[in-house]
Amino acid sequence: MTAPTPHQTTCPYCGVGCGVKASLDGRTMTVKGDDTHPANQGRLCSKGTALGNTFGLEGRLLEPRIRRNGQLEHATWDEALSQVAAKFAQVVAEHGPDAVAFYVSGQLLTEDYYAVNKLAKGYIGTANVDTNSRLCMSSAVAAHKQAFGADLVPGTYDDLTEADMLVFSGHNAAWTHPVLYRRIETRQNQFRVCIDPKRTDTAKAADLHLMIRPQTDIRLWNGLCAHLIARDAIDHDFIDAHTQGFSRLMASLSADDQSIEAVAEDCGISPVDLKKFYDAFLHTPKVVSLFSMGSNQSSQGVHKGLALINAHLLSGKIGKPGAAPFSITGQPNAMGGREVGGLANMLAAHMDFDEVSKSLVQRFWDSPTIAPKAGLKAVDMFEAVRSGKIKAIWIMATNPMVSMPDTNKIHEALSNCEMVVVSDVIARTDTMNMAHIQLPAAAWGEKDGTVTNSERVISRQRNLTDLPGQVRPDWAIIAEVGRRMNTAWETAFNWAGPDEVFAEHAGLTAFENNGRRFLDLGGLSGMTKAEYDALQPVRWPFKADGLPSTRLFSDGKFNTPNGRARLVPPIVRGPANQTSPEFPFHLNSARVRDHWHTMTRTALAPELNRHLTEPLLDIHPRDARRLHIKDGRLAVVTTAYGEAILKARVTDDVREGNLSVPMHWTRQFAPFGRSNQLINPAVDPMSGQPEFKHTPATVKAYNEAWHGFVMTPRDFDGELPQWGEDTIWRRTTHAHADCFEIAGIAPLDVSAIEASLTLDDATTGITRRVRVENERLTRAIFVTPIHKKLPPRDWLLERFGDAELTDAHRAALIIGRLPGMQDKGRIICACRSVGEIAINAAIADGAKTVEDIGEITTAGTSCGSCKGELKQCLLKQAMKKETVNA
Numbered sequence: 004m005t006a007p008t009p010h011q012t013t014c015p016y017c018g019v020g021c022g023v024k025a026s027l028d029g030r031t032m033t034v035k036g037d038d039t040h041p042a043n044q045g046r047l048c049s050k051g052t053a054l055g056n057t058f059g060l061e062g063r064l065l066e067p068r069i070r071r072n073g074q075l076e077h078a079t080w081d082e083a084l085s086q087v088a089a090k091f092a093q094v095v096a097e098h099g100p101d102a103v104a105f106y107v108s109g110q111l112l113t114e115d116y117y118a119v120n121k122l123a124k125g126y127i128g129t130a131n132v133d134t135n136s137r138l139c140m141s142s143a144v145a146a147h148k149q150a151f152g153a154d155l156v157p158g159t160y161d162d163l164t165e166a167d168m169l170v171f172s173g174h175n176a177a178w179t180h181p182v183l184y185r186r187i188e189t190r191q192n193q194f195r196v197c198i199d200p201k202r203t204d205t206a207k208a209a210d211l212h213l214m215i216r217p218q219t220d221i222r223l224w225n226g227l228c229a230h231l232i233a234r235d236a237i238d239h240d241f242i243d244a245h246t247q248g249f250s251r252l253m254a255s256l257s258a259d260d261q262s263i264e265a266v267a268e269d270c271g272i273s274p275v276d277l278k279k280f281y282d283a284f285l286h287t288p289k290v291v292s293l294f295s296m297g298s299n300q301s302s303q304g305v306h307k308g309l310a311l312i313n314a315h316l317l318s319g320k321i322g323k324p325g326a327a328p329f330s331i332t333g334q335p336n337a338m339g340g341r342e343v344g345g346l347a348n349m350l351a352a353h354m355d356f357d358e359v360s361k362s363l364v365q366r367f368w369d370s371p372t373i374a375p376k377a378g379l380k381a382v383d384m385f386e387a388v389r390s391g392k393i394k395a396i397w398i399m400a401t402n403p404m405v406s407m408p409d410t411n412k413i414h415e416a417l418s419n420c421e422m423v424v425v426s427d428v429i430a431r432t433d434t435m436n437m438a439h440i441q442l443p444a445a446a447w448g449e450k451d452g453t454v455t456n457s458e459r460v461i462s463r464q465r466n467l468t469d470l471p472g473q474v475r476p477d478w479a480i481i482a483e484v485g486r487r488m489n490t491a492w493e494t495a496f497n498w499a500g501p502d503e504v505f506a507e508h509a510g511l512t513a514f515e516n517n518g519r520r521f522l523d524l525g526g527l528s529g530m531t532k533a534e535y536d537a538l539q540p541v542r543w544p545f546k547a548d549g550l551p552s553t554r555l556f557s558d559g560k561f562n563t564p565n566g567r568a569r570l571v572p573p574i575v576r577g578p579a580n581q582t583s584p585e586f587p588f589h590l591n592s593a594r595v596r597d598h599w600h601t602m603t604r605t606a607l608a609p610e611l612n613r614h615l616t617e618p619l620l621d622i623h624p625r626d627a628r629r630l631h632i633k634d635g636r637l638a639v640v641t642t643a644y645g646e647a648i649l650k651a652r653v654t655d656d657v658r659e660g661n662l663s664v665p666m667h668w669t670r671q672f673a674p675f676g677r678s679n680q681l682i683n684p685a686v687d688p689m690s691g692q693p694e695f696k697h698t699p700a701t702v703k704a705y706n707e708a709w710h711g712f713v714m715t716p717r718d719f720d721g722e723l724p725q726w727g728e729d730t731i732w733r734r735t736t737h738a739h740a741d742c743f744e745i746a747g748i749a750p751l752d753v754s755a756i757e758a759s760l761t762l763d764d765a766t767t768g769i770t771r772r773v774r775v776e777n778e779r780l781t782r783a784i785f786v787t788p789i790h791k792k793l794p795p796r797d798w799l800l801e802r803f804g805d806a807e808l809t810d811a812h813r814a815a816l817i818i819g820r821l822p823g824m825q826d827k828g829r830i831i832c833a834c835r836s837v838g839e840i841a842i843n844a845a846i847a848d849g850a851k852t853v854e855d856i857g858e859i860t861t862a863g864t865s866c867g868s869c870k871g872e873l874k875q876c877l878l879k880q881a882m883k884k885e886t887v888n889a
């Protein structure tokens with residue numbers, strides 16, 4: 004048998020955009036990093052490495068479904084598409100084009116994005132097409148447009164190792180852009196600063212962590228600008244020749260006390276540390292400042308971006324190798340979506356709604372109409388659905404029931420809507436559950452097209468296998484609806500393949516451009532299908548045919564009418580909603596290392612569920628003590644919008660008065676631990692980006708009386724079990740079983756559960772039940788009073804995979820472990836499945852470095868995403884030893 008040929012494609016997760024070589028045998032996939040791809044040069048992180056484990060058909064939606072009398076029923080494509088087209092056409096006819104909306108995603112391919120943008124803006128005539136990038140990048144987009152005249156990201160990945168100083172501003176790169184972070188680590192003697200109210204892995208590894216009070220970034224960056232000016236450390240030639248607005252900026256900065264002491268006081272950090280940062284920035288010519296969600300997701304996100312960009316413009320640290328303000332994108336195709344113009348306030352291809360652009364785009368599309376003005380941004384869009392102004396919405400490749408702020412309102416909106424169409428790859432998501440019509444989309448590895456990563460590199464995501472069931476690529480579904488909405492639109496939507504869509508998109512970027520718009524992909528518009536299929540990664544801007552790629556702003560020319568960058572004075576404000584005696588805490592929300600957003604795909608990979616098995620609430624030890632909240636016990640967080648119940652992690656990695664929750668968990672995995680029912684829907688007034696990183700909150704202990712777990716055979720497609728009213732549960736998926744961690748106050752009634760073995764201890768209150776059917780373990784339930792320990796989960800979970808239990812194993816089931824057995828502890832290395840206990844044992848055995856641990860345990864020897872945590876283990880053990888010795 005010959006080995007399957009590896010196909011080159013691109014990872015579907017983060018904006019690093021790593022090249023992947025995937026080999027397929029049926030639906031069994033093995034992956035490795037593509038060593039020829041400029042983004043990753045062969046590396047992959049834990050999520051990329053696990054791609055093979057999420058490629059099965061488990062949980063997939065494989066056929067269209069229509070809800071009839073409240074029940075979802077199988078439908079043909081013909082029925083489903085006719086209904087979508089007819090309903091959209093009817094609503095437009097009766098209520099006008101703005102009564103329909105599309106809510107799309109940075110996880111669509113550029114071709115999908117182009118198709119939906121053209122349908123909405125050129126044919127239906129509405130700009131109500133917004134995207135989850137509104138929640139992600141829109142503040143950076145608005146800052147770029149103001150400062151540079153267009154949404155242009157100046158940095159490249161090579162700049163990150165070329166720089167002598169790196170700033171991570173609201174960016175936990177170690178977890179969220181792991182492969183970039185691995186590249187950064189290869190660079191020695193680089194001064195790294197992390198600006199984050201939380202002590203993240205990125206902060207722990209930095210030379211300087213500025214653990215600022217939340218939402219004080221503008222004060223910090225404005226202070227830096229004032230410091231540069233006061234020390235005359237600004238680039239006068241650059242400012243004179245290439246910028247405008249200097250005196251206005253000077254005047255606005257001088258309105259505040261910019262002394263180091265005053266700024267440090269407002270930001271809640273030490274003046275010594277702040278001065279270290281300012282001096283390092285001043286003395287280092289090559290600085291890259293990365294900014295991400297801690298910057299963008301704020302009611303002052305645009306000004307946060309502008310303040311950071313100002314520091315780079317004033318010091319001329321832009322347009323040169325190793326010097327750039329660098330907004331890093333989150334999703335695999337956030338950048339491609341921005342190039343297409345799939346945001347409600349952009350028309351297309353970096354053009355706005357001015358008369359010249361509207362005429363240009365309409366002539367290029369030869370379309371019957373053109374959206375006259377900007378459409379509704381995500382939060383306003385769902386509000387318009389809730390109030391009934393929007394009567395039909397089509398959601399593609401995003402899960403707003405989980406990821407939008409104030410999700411109780413999203414639930415209301417979708418419950419009230421006349422027609423909710425959802426295209427997804429997974430059958431059961433919190434948003435799919437709200438759909439009237441579900442459309443099965445082709446998933447990663449099945450779909451075919453292009454994505455653009457954070458450094459403007461366009462890469463192919465390739466179709467590697469036959470489309471399963473009845474799934475169709477997103478662009479093809481959209482095109483078909485376009486054709487069905489109006490027969491006169493047929494030629495506009497009759498692309499034969501993604502290559503034709505891409506050619507049209509590239510053509511539009513070049514149309515009547517003549518250097519006016521820096522985004523010009525004209526060189527790629529004439530590709531044949533074979534050339535498109537063989538396309539290698541290419542970074543814009545480029546001269547022709549993708550080569551050679553040139554550096555943005557290297558000539559000091561920006562995309563403004565006079566070619567000068569704008570220095571815009573950022574205004575220092577607090578967050579939209581201030582804390583109060585009722586809600587005294589700042590609630591932050593962030594990502595974890597091994598999960599992707601709403602977990603629809605990463606939850607399928609057992610190894611990705613092991614790093615953090617449930618959502619944790621981070622709370623400072625002093626706050627916890629005061630409120631009697633114990634580490635590992637449940638706590639109730641309440642905001643003006645909703646409530647959540649999660650396990651507390653007492654840690655000084657957060658500031659006193661701050662709380663932090665992960666954003667990922669859903670109704671499918673932890674209905675009580677969902678973050679976004681807590682989150683306030685306040686937005687930046689300019690970008691419309693929600694303030695996910697700050698909601699006033701309060702917290703108290705839940706005081707659960709008992710805890711336990713229930714294990715059932717893995718069933719991702721099945722109905723979720725129903726527990727008692729106040730039973731808090733969290734689910735993790737393992738290779739052969741689902742594990743539900745449960746806890747509650749009122750006693751749990753387990754009498755209805757059929758069991759073959761029962762061990763109830765009336766004196767201790769411990770309940771143990773297991774069920775064995777046909778020699779296989781099919782149920783395990785352990786419940787104990789809260790102060791009693793539960794057995795480790797691993798061994799029992801593995802038994803669900805045994806086709807036939809051995810006698811010794813069967814006898815041990817009811818105890819939950821073999822005599823003398825050791826647990827793995829928390830899994831640190833997901834790739835090699837190495838737990839904390841083995842790692843600590845290796846350290847006790849003399850391992851002194853991360854590499855030593857790797858040699859003994861294999862931890863950290865695959866993707867390296869856990870190296871930061873291995874360092875932490877070394878530090879912790881060293882500190883323990885010191886305490887013991889002292």
Ligand SMILES: Nc1nc2c(c(=O)[nH]1)N[C@H]1C(S)=C(S)[C@@H](COP(=O)(O)OP(=O)(O)OC[C@H]3O[C@@H](n4cnc5c(=O)[nH]c(N)nc54)[C@H](O)[C@@H]3O)O[C@H]1N2
Nearest residue numbers: 173174175179201218295296297333593594596599600696
């Ligand atoms: N593992 C993993 N990686 C991912 C993703 C994922 O879901 N999982 N998603 C991808 C996507 S779409 C995105 S957008 C990126 C996001 O990547 P990041 O921006 O790195 O992600 P977050 O963890 O959301 O937020 C970053 C940090 O902002 C901090 N922060 C909160 N408030 C403030 C503040 O006021 N000021 C400052 N300076 N910082 C603050 C938080 O404490 C947090 O550590 O990650 C991408 N990569």
Ligand SMILES: Nc1nc2c(c(=O)[nH]1)N[C@H]1C(S)=C(S)[C@@H](COP(=O)(O)OP(=O)(O)OC[C@H]3O[C@@H](n4cnc5c(=O)[nH]c(N)nc54)[C@H](O)[C@@H]3O)O[C@H]1N2
Nearest residue numbers: 138139400401402406426427428444592600601603666695
């Ligand atoms: N509290 C809090 N909330 C946040 C954030 C935060 O930091 N804090 N961050 C925000 C940010 S930056 C982002 S980007 C969003 C992300 O939030 P979402 O976009 O809602 O998250 P995903 O889980 O990535 O949703 C993608 C959906 O598309 C499906 N899908 C995958 N591939 C395809 C495909 O090819 N076609 C189709 N049709 N469907 C597909 C997946 O199964 C999944 O249901 O969350 C935002 N929400």
Ligand code: SF4
Nearest residue numbers: 014016017021048051
């Ligand atoms: S860093 Fe990880 S998640 Fe991001 S593109 Fe690379 S392999 Fe995928």
Ligand SMILES: [Mo]
Nearest residue numbers: 138139333334
């Ligand atoms: Mo994002």
